[in-house]
Amino acid sequence: MPRFPSSDTHAEAAEAVLQAPVVVEVRDLSKTFRIPDQRVDSLKERAVHPFRKRSYRELEALKGISFDVHEGEFFGIVGLNGSGKSTLLKILGSIYRADRGSIRVAGRMAPFIELGVGFNPEMNARENIVLNAVMMGLSRQEAEAIVPAVLEFAGLEDFADLKLKNYSSGMMVRLAFSVMVEAEADIMLIDEVLAVGDAAFQQKCEDVFHDLREAGKTIILVTHDMASIEKFCHRAMMIHNGEVSILGKPEEVSEWYLRANFVERDQRPGFHPGASEEGDDAHVVDAWLSDLQGKRIDNVHEGEDFMVNAVLEGIREFDDPVVEFGVSDQAGSHVFGYRSRLSETGIETIRAGERVRFSAEVKNLLRPGHYYLNSQAFADGGNKDMRMRALRICDFVVFGTDSGSGFVKLVDEVDVMRDGEGA
Amino acid sequence: MPDVPEPMEPARNPELRPVTGPSALGGGWRRFLDLLLLISINDFRKTYFGTALGYVWSLARPLMLFAVLLFVFTRIFRVGSEVAHYPVLLLFNIVMISFVQEATQTAVVSVVNQEGVVRKTHFPRLVIPLAVVMTSFFNFCTNLIAVIIFVVAFGVTITWTWLLFPVVALLLFVFSLALSMLLSSLYPRFRDVGIIWSVLVTALFYATPVLYPLEIVPSQYVDIVMINPLAPIFEQARHWIIDPGAPGAVAAAGGWVHLIPAIAIYVGVCVIAVLVFRREAPRIAEEL
Numbered sequence: 001m002p003r004f005p006s007s008d009t010h011a012e013a014a015e016a017v018l019q020a021p022v023v024v025e026v027r028d029l030s031k032t033f034r035i036p037d038q039r040v041d042s043l044k045e046r047a048v049h050p051f052r053k054r055s056y057r058e059l060e061a062l063k064g065i066s067f068d069v070h071e072g073e074f075f076g077i078v079g080l081n082g083s084g085k086s087t088l089l090k091i092l093g094s095i096y097r098a099d100r101g102s103i104r105v106a107g108r109m110a111p112f113i114e115l116g117v118g119f120n121p122e123m124n125a126r127e128n129i130v131l132n133a134v135m136m137g138l139s140r141q142e143a144e145a146i147v148p149a150v151l152e153f154a155g156l157e158d159f160a161d162l163k164l165k166n167y168s169s170g171m172m173v174r175l176a177f178s179v180m181v182e183a184e185a186d187i188m189l190i191d192e193v194l195a196v197g198d199a200a201f202q203q204k205c206e207d208v209f210h211d212l213r214e215a216g217k218t219i220i221l222v223t224h225d226m227a228s229i230e231k232f233c234h235r236a237m238m239i240h241n242g243e244v245s246i247l248g249k250p251e252e253v254s255e256w257y258l259r260a261n262f263v264e265r266d267q268r269p270g271f272h273p274g275a276s277e278e279g280d281d282a283h284v285v286d287a288w289l290s291d292l293q294g295k296r297i298d299n300v301h302e303g304e305d306f307m308v309n310a311v312l313e314g315i316r317e318f319d320d321p322v323v324e325f326g327v328s329d330q331a332g333s334h335v336f337g338y339r340s341r342l343s344e345t346g347i348e349t350i351r352a353g354e355r356v357r358f359s360a361e362v363k364n365l366l367r368p369g370h371y372y373l374n375s376q377a378f379a380d381g382g383n384k385d386m387r388m389r390a391l392r393i394c395d396f397v398v399f400g401t402d403s404g405s406g407f408v409k410l411v412d413e414v415d416v417m418r419d420g421e422g423a
Numbered sequence: 424m425p426d427v428p429e430p431m432e433p434a435r436n437p438e439l440r441p442v443t444g445p446s447a448l449g450g451g452w453r454r455f456l457d458l459l460l461l462i463s464i465n466d467f468r469k470t471y472f473g474t475a476l477g478y479v480w481s482l483a484r485p486l487m488l489f490a491v492l493l494f495v496f497t498r499i500f501r502v503g504s505e506v507a508h509y510p511v512l513l514l515f516n517i518v519m520i521s522f523v524q525e526a527t528q529t530a531v532v533s534v535v536n537q538e539g540v541v542r543k544t545h546f547p548r549l550v551i552p553l554a555v556v557m558t559s560f561f562n563f564c565t566n567l568i569a570v571i572i573f574v575v576a577f578g579v580t581i582t583w584t585w586l587l588f589p590v591v592a593l594l595l596f597v598f599s600l601a602l603s604m605l606l607s608s609l610y611p612r613f614r615d616v617g618i619i620w621s622v623l624v625t626a627l628f629y630a631t632p633v634l635y636p637l638e639i640v641p642s643q644y645v646d647i648v649m650i651n652p653l654a655p656i657f658e659q660a661r662h663w664i665i666d667p668g669a670p671g672a673v674a675a676a677g678g679w680v681h682l683i684p685a686i687a688i689y690v691g692v693c694v695i696a697v698l699v700f701r702r703e704a705p706r707i708a709e710e711l
Contacts, residue, residue, distance in 0.1 A: 023439075090708070094442055094444050094545035095545060096444065096445070096708055097443075097705040097706070102441060103442040104440060104441050106438055111544070122465075122469060131458075137454065140460070
């Protein structure tokens with residue numbers, strides 16, 4: 001069953017567009033913001049403490065981004081809030097300067113970043129159209145010439161002489177979008193237009209995107225809307241923590257994005273202190289995933305084996321402890337578990353304050369999805385006398401694009417052939 | 424797995440030009456001039472058509488200041504009584520110093536006021552302070568029309584040296600622009616620049632020979648007054664326009680040598696302004 005509306009023609013178009021020349025070339029783009037810990041905003045502060053080192057927190061917004069956009073390509077950029085995509089966009093639009101790396105562009109690029117860009121509320125629509133169009137690279141004469149078309153497209157002919165401060169935000173968006181469309185740049189850089197505006201306008205945007213795509217315009221679209229990524233884009237790219245985390249087919253990127261978004265919103269990956277219950281004789285003080293080299297990781301890629309680690313601390317002494325760990329999926333179904341009787345490794349009792357560390361190597365057959373770790377501890381070598389119950393001590397996500405069903409992937413390939421015997 | 428984009432070398436390669444990011448002039452000269460014109464015209468129109476009395480207001484301010492100062496300095500302190508054409512000189516000086524004051528004070532906050540444009544678009548940064556100075560300059564020119572009527576009415580003889588006035592105007596324009604560039608690019612980072620400048624602008628009013636001609640300054644202070652780059656400009660303007668009998672800048676200072684500090688400061692401010700603005704321009708969006 002096809003999970004995405006990606007037809008063969010869609011994929012073919014994406015292949016074809018890659019043969020076109022590169023019109024936007026981004027190489028190793030990096031940007032670090034220095035955020036002062038205590039903002040020294042006045043000369044007086046400087047004068048009073050001239051030798052005080054200004055301490056900065058360095059925020060690496062972009063860590064070496066590279067990609068190409070081809071002529072006539074509809075290229076999508078997605079990313080969670082704070083992933084660095086806005087910074088990328090602002091550097092592409094010449095609003096910020098990159099620290100390192102290069103951008104080369106063939107033709108005129110019109111950025112459409114945030115709504116009401118550079119609109120002057122004191123000026124009327126007509127004047128703002130001209131100003132905006134000039135900003136997008138048109139000459140003054142060309143800008144004057146497109147005014148009627150912009151007003152018509154935006155459906156704002158009756159409000160041409162109204163000052164923009166009296167416009168509703170919806171009208172403002174329509175105007176801004178129309179200027180961008182009518183300015184007919186070679187490359188358009190579009191940030192989040194579908195998020196605002198009423199349904200009619202959204203439909204209009206979609207129609208425009210469709211027309212632009214058909215007309216072979218080069219478009220870079222930044223959005224949170226995976227439907228438009230899958231509908232329009234030839235290729236898409238996801239940025240995560242300032243790096244390109246995936247670049248490729250829109251369906252894959254959108255799935256990757258949805259998973260990341262889900263993790264980010266619902267449950268942060270990693271240890272959740274305080275997951276133990278009141279009155280327990282022990283508690284889990286830390287739990288984490290690591291790769292096989294022991295490096296801590298938050299999430300794991302499908303098919304990559306990993307380790308589950310936990311540290312248990314005694315609160316009240318109990319004998320012959322048995323500790324059990326289990327992994328559940330999002331629906332709460334128990335996927336797998338393992339238990340250890342500590343006397344087998346020579347630990348006969350857990351005393352108050354004493355810590356025991358568990359590390360288990362997991363053969364990763366898990367389907368992509370969200371999982372969490374639970375733990376229980378029993379006394380007297382059995383499973384009757386429960387001394388600890390800690391649910392959801394650690395969350396993690398298995399990333400991937402595998403879309404089979406069931407908990408685990410036990411089948412890699414299926415041999416299929418016509419069976420002649422029965423005929 | 425994360426895809427690394429593979430380098431593609433298509434046969435027909437359109438010319439790729441590097442994008443250098445925001446700058447003082449960013450985006451080409453034609454675009455720069457178009458934007459400058461649009462912004463200045465809009466500012467100008469706002470001043471003249473935004474309020475009911477429009478032009479009257481822009482003239483009323485220097486005129487009211489003039490009326491008060493004229494009364495104080497001819498009736499109370501009586502400084503002006505000994506100076507030829509004192510009322511005309513005073514009005515002329517007030518209009519000139521008002522231009523410098525208005526331009527620089529509006530410019531200080533201009534970049535911050537245009538935050539939306541600076542943070543969201545590829546806007547050539549220099550347009551912002553330049554448009555402010557140009558708008559003030561338009562005002563200055565229209566005010567001069569009123570001054571000329573006044574000057575002629577007071578019986579000042581028209582001489583050929585009036586034709587040299589553009590030199591004075593240019594010197595004032597460049598100096599105001601330099602100060603505006605400096606102030607507007609520093610203000611986003613150091614907000615107290617605004618307060619400091621509002622004090623300095625008042626000091627400048629008294630330090631410049633606006634209320635008094637240079638010849639009544641005690642001789643031991645003349646060199647100090649002439650350190651101010653505006654002082655020789657005002658003296659020269661007086662010599663050319665109001666009173667050819669008054670000494671020009673060189674004579675008033677007591678020789679070329681005495682003008683060196685003023686010239687050095689004038690040039691220094693301009694050079695520093697250009698350097699600071701060029702350095703700050705790409706970063707302004709991040710500082711806001």
